[in-house]
Amino acid sequence: xxxxxxxxxxxxxxxxxxxxxxxxxxxxxxxxxxxxxxxxxxxxxxxxxxxxxxxxxxxxxxxxxxxxxxxxxxxxxxxxxxxxxxxxxxxxxxxxxxxxxxxxxxxxxxxxxxxxxxxxxxxxxxxxxxxxxxxxxxxxxxxxxxxxxxxxxxxxxxxxxxxxxxxxxxxxxxxxxxxxxxxxxxxxxxxxxxxxxxxxx
Amino acid sequence: xxxxxxxxxxxxxxxxxxxxxxxxxxxxxxxxxxxxxxxxxxxxxxxxxxxxxxxxxxxxxxxxxxxxxxxxxxxxxxxxxxxxxxxxxxxxxxxxxxxxxxxxxxxxxxxxxxxxxxxxxxxxxxxxxxxxxxxxxxxxxxxxxxxxxxxxxxxxxxxxxxxxxxxxxxxxxxxxxxxxxxxxxxxxxxxxxxxxxxxxxxxxxxxxxxxxxxxxxxxxxxxxxxxxxxxxxxxxxxxxxxxxxxxxxxxxxxxxxxxxxxxxxxxxxxx
Numbered sequence: 001x002x003x004x005x006x007x008x009x010x011x012x013x014x015x016x017x018x019x020x021x022x023x024x025x026x027x028x029x030x031x032x033x034x035x036x037x038x039x040x041x042x043x044x045x046x047x048x049x050x051x052x053x054x055x056x057x058x059x060x061x062x063x064x065x066x067x068x069x070x071x072x073x074x075x076x077x078x079x080x081x082x083x084x085x086x087x088x089x090x091x092x093x094x095x096x097x098x099x100x101x102x103x104x105x106x107x108x109x110x111x112x113x114x115x116x117x118x119x120x121x122x123x124x125x126x127x128x129x130x131x132x133x134x135x136x137x138x139x140x141x142x143x144x145x146x147x148x149x150x151x152x153x154x155x156x157x158x159x160x161x162x163x164x165x166x167x168x169x170x171x172x173x174x175x176x177x178x179x180x181x182x183x184x185x186x187x188x189x190x191x192x193x194x195x196x197x198x199x200x201x
Numbered sequence: 202x203x204x205x206x207x208x209x210x211x212x213x214x215x216x217x218x219x220x221x222x223x224x225x226x227x228x229x230x231x232x233x234x235x236x237x238x239x240x241x242x243x244x245x246x247x248x249x250x251x252x253x254x255x256x257x258x259x260x261x262x263x264x265x266x267x268x269x270x271x272x273x274x275x276x277x278x279x280x281x282x283x284x285x286x287x288x289x290x291x292x293x294x295x296x297x298x299x300x301x302x303x304x305x306x307x308x309x310x311x312x313x314x315x316x317x318x319x320x321x322x323x324x325x326x327x328x329x330x331x332x333x334x335x336x337x338x339x340x341x342x343x344x345x346x347x348x349x350x351x352x353x354x355x356x357x358x359x360x361x362x363x364x365x366x367x368x369x370x371x372x373x374x375x376x377x378x379x380x381x382x383x384x385x386x387x388x389x390x391x392x393x394x395x396x397x398x399x400x401x402x403x404x405x406x407x408x409x410x411x412x413x414x415x416x417x418x419x420x421x422x423x424x425x426x427x428x429x430x431x432x433x434x435x436x437x438x439x440x441x442x443x444x445x446x447x448x449x450x451x452x453x454x455x456x457x458x459x460x461x462x463x464x465x466x467x468x469x470x471x472x
Contacts, residue, residue: 028367029365029368030451031368031372033447033448037447038442039443040440041441042438044435044440045440046440048376049375049440053297054378058378059374062371101397106376107436108440108441109435120392130393133389135393137311163378170378
């Protein structure tokens with residue numbers, strides 16, 4: 001009897017110990033290791049290892065933050081979007097297609113922002129069969145949603161800062177981080193929103 | 202006219218928005234490459250680097266004019282057979298977990314007198330040059346061909362480094378907000394036409410290990426997992442991880458332990 005209860009105590013202690021192990025947060029130690037082991041190269045500086053508020057929340061909650069946290073940060077992200085001063089959101093879809101095709105930019109082997117890497121993750125135009133599936137299909141984007149000012153604004157804003165719409169979206173914030181220029185984002189918006197774009201045929 | 206109609210139909214079918222169907226269908230490009238790889242691996246150029254690596258293992262080299270024959274890869278000094286399938290692992294002499302290439306670099310420094318700086322200066326293969334540790338790790342890996350992966354998790358530091366590797370795997374940062382998991386955390390996704398294995402699952406994690414070190418058709422060079430991790434971080438838009446650093450060992454621990462129990466087929470061929 002006494003032995004049995006001692007056994008239970010040992011088992012309970014082991015359980016507690018294993019819970020303690022499971023709950024240990026390895027992230028601070030891992031980040032310290034990365035900061036020690038990484039070095040800046042080209043345009044990719046060590047500051048890129050630091051989380052901003054969005055990354056910190058998504059890392060902390062494993063891409064599933066509580067609603068109040070997400071709402072607050074999404075509002076802040078929305079406020080970062082610089083809308084074109086001329087009010088025009090739709091540029092040239094032919095240029096947009098080339099930007100969407102180009103997967104270069106922002107890595108240590110690049111000089112800065114270059115392309116949008118859009119086809120890496122999205123189906124877009126009908127002539128490109130080599131498209132990724134990480135993001136949703138954008139084929140017939142405007143045709144399905146309409147060509148109104150609100151949808152134009154959504155397309156441009158989403159390209160500029162995807163986190164303003166869905167905090168832990170896997171999509172990069174192309175305008176917010178300076179990966180694309182205003183004109184490039186207008187041309188990409190045109191690829192999705194111009195009724196003449198092959199995307200909408 | 203008829204041609205235009207047929208072409209239009211084909212285009213419409215190809216462009217139909219079925220992301221899920223597209224992801225789940227066996228990818229014809231990948232299937233073709235698998236066939237190609239099977240044929241190529243019967244006569245794999247990686248074997249040339251395996252032979253070169255074996256010569257380097259036995260040769261007296263470096264300022265200390267010694268061989269690597271006393272290098273301890275975890276199974277005792279000089280034991281190469283089966284060692285790669287049990288790495289990364291804890292090494293008491295350095296009190297840290299090391300992956301195979303990190304351990305080889307350590308042995309080249311301690312036994313042969315090379316410096317880390319010279320080994321880390323140009324650690325990856327180019328068309329004109331294959332660094333010695335790449336050939337040596339290819340030789341070492343080949344001695345685990347057909348061996349089940351059994352990366353130990355008995356030492357507390359091995360369990361800690363696995364957990365650190367997991368945290369690194371999920372760490373989103375940088376210009377594109379990417380982590381390793383952005384591409385390798387869910388099932389049935391592709392970048393362009395390249396299928397993305399979900400490394401959080403045991404049956405898919407083997408794809409992080411299988412075929413490496415690998416002779417890469419793109420560029421026609423031999424690459425190890427050190428290069429693979431480095432190039433992932435470039436595409437992740439992060440700064441550069443140190444060659445043979447603990448961070449890389451941690452990441453490789455996470456990936457390889459996830460694949461434990463599956464058979465390693467030896468150095469292979471990569472796209």
